[in-house]
Amino acid sequence: MRQSSLVVVANRLPLDDNIAPDGACEWRRSPGGLAGALHAILEQTPATWVGWPGAIGEAARLPDLGTLRLRPMSLTDDELRGYYEGFANSTLWPLYHDAVEPPVFDRGWWESYRSVNRRFAEAAAEVAEPGATVWVQDYHLQLVPQLLRELRPDVVIGFFLHVPFPPPELFMQLPRRIELLRGMLGADLVGFQRPQAAHNVAQLATKLLGAHGADDAITLDGRVIRTGAFPVSIDVAEMRSLSARPYVVGQAHRLRHDLGSHKRVLLSVDRLDYTKGIEHRLTAYSELLRDGRIKVRDAVMVQVAVPSRERVENYRGLRDRIEREVGRINGEYGRVGEPAIHYLNQPFDRADLAALYQTADVMVVTPLRDGMNLVAKEFVAARRDDTGALVLSEFAGAAAELEDAFLVNPHDVDGLKETLLHALAADPAELATRMKAMRDHITTHDIHAWARAYLTELELARPLLS
């Protein structure tokens, strides 16, 4: 394969291998924020993306996406269980999200995590041209920076963590904490969503590695590793132009009509993940119905929950609980032809998502912990006027930027109920002021600004080679 001057290394490729109903193999956009965000900036950049196309076994040859070359990595079923579903998504994912579900420490998974990280590092080393920039993404590949540095000391290495980095007392629980910290600090620049994460890593590097740690740089083994916060964003222009398409506008009208033109629409869009606070939200909504403070004849909830990590036990259990609860709420409060909640456990294409965002009166985004939450930003970008309210968890990275949302602590169900009512009853002038401020913010802080800021800083961090 030809070499590139910019190489992105992420667990997932931006395309997902999907089996169509007729058994044929088709490609569609990968789920989740990371793939969408990076795809937007790389589409027109000569670069190579090393990643997994989402199926088990030998990876098929993939077409280029414009100027972006795709280097597919295959995963065996054992690797999928040990590396992806195991160490990445049953150990690191819950631990990094405040342990809202208990992390599992299974000693069998580490070897798999390490060997898959090694294969990703080798693939990156193979496709990086001399002096290239290699940008490694997220918790799945935390060992890659150090492994790659050993293979290719000539390249500049960036690492960006899309999820939160936990407080030291939680990170200290990890049996492999030293390897994971050293792995990440193999980079020249380590980027996070929030400044607190850089602070946590500086403290841990000092304590565990004997490094000299400050919030913007860590000195380890004579090397300086820069750190900092670079809040990720979305392609605002793309979402805006999508939202103005006649199909999307027409679809939004159709949806409004089908949901009941006179009704207030509460919308949530999540991967079906226990960090997203879906159960807390359902409890709040159901209690408002029970207490008669929201009536089915006046309001309806739409919960989109795209399937995610379905072989992981916690995710299966969550899906069962959510589906039972939706059934219970509809059974108790719905009327013939008039459900209290529409529950959609399916992927949507971007145009239909944009139409849904336009349909909502109140967008309800209540993660218990989230690195950023791009759905909140997509909602703001998709609105074509100054209507609509955003109820947003304080524990999403996005809350630090979208301060004009109706901020809420989702653990406080009574507070959540009051905030939902407040947002539903808000004065249009207040909503307009809030929406304008949020729109202004995301317009200047879009995905292109994020990539520019990160890559400029990474260039400054490039070690001077003799």
Ligand code: ADP
């Ligand atoms: P995470 O990265 O944890 O999944 P984010 O909110 O940052 O959370 O990103 C989720 C991304 O997945 C958004 O870009 C959103 O549009 C997309 N998404 C969410 N639900 C669906 C769905 N049902 N179909 C297609 N894409 C979805």
Ligand code: F6P
């Ligand atoms: O945002 C965190 C993240 O793990 C991303 O890396 C990914 O885009 C998204 O969640 C979806 O998860 P998965 O790749 O496991 O489907």
